[in-house]
Amino acid sequence: MEDKKGRMVAALENGTVIDHIPTQKLFTVVQLLQLDKCKDSVTIGNNYSSKKLGHKGLIKVADRFFSDDEISRLAVVCPNIRLCxxxxxxxxxxxxVCLPDQLTNVVRCANPVCITNNEPMKTVFYVVDKERGIMKCRYCGKEQCIDNIKLV
Ligand SMILES: [Zn+2]
Incomplete structure (x- = not known):
């Protein structure tokens, strides 16, 4: 692989490349996927130039394929990244990566009296507006925007 793109993704025999990560979100993604604890080989690059984003981050993880659950967590933090x-x-x-219709145990409810904040249970959010990133708690109906969420 010697094309322009190839140089960035070269030499990964099996695994996943996470591309188009906004630079300021790179380390959030690392944390979210717990790559700091990962025993596989991980390459983290930041500030590559990108036509679409200006600059972007990129992560390569050898021998790791992410689950749908991990991918929905990613979607909440950076909705437009790409996995190869x-x-x-x-x-x-x-x-x-795009927001799924429903997020189970990914996002914490912002309503302090919501049952999910007071009982040991999973949160469930319905994504009611994918474009604006608006999600609604199944239990108390509180809506929150993707820009202000806290992860579980
Ligand atoms: Zn709630």
Whole structure:
């Protein structure tokens, strides 16, 4: 792989490349996927130039394929990143991360009296407006915007 893009994703035999990460979100993604505790080989790059974003971050993780649950967490933090699944040095799948219709145990409810903040239970949010990132608590109906959420 010697094309422009190839240099950035080179030499990953199997694993996942997380691309188009806004630079200020890079370390949030690292934390979210617990890559600091990951035993596989992880390459983290930041401030690559990108036509779309100006600058972007990129993470390569060898031998790791993320679950749908991990991907929905990612979607909440940075809705427009892209995952490239690599097998045998080839990109076999590209996934645009987008907000799912429902988020289970990803986001904390901002309403202090909500049952989810007072009982040991999972939170459930319905994404009611994907474009603006508005989600609504299943239990108390409180709406919150993706820009102000706290993760579980
Ligand atoms: Zn609630």
């Amino acid at each position: 699944i690599i097998r045998d040095y080839e990109v076999v799948e590209k996934k645009e």
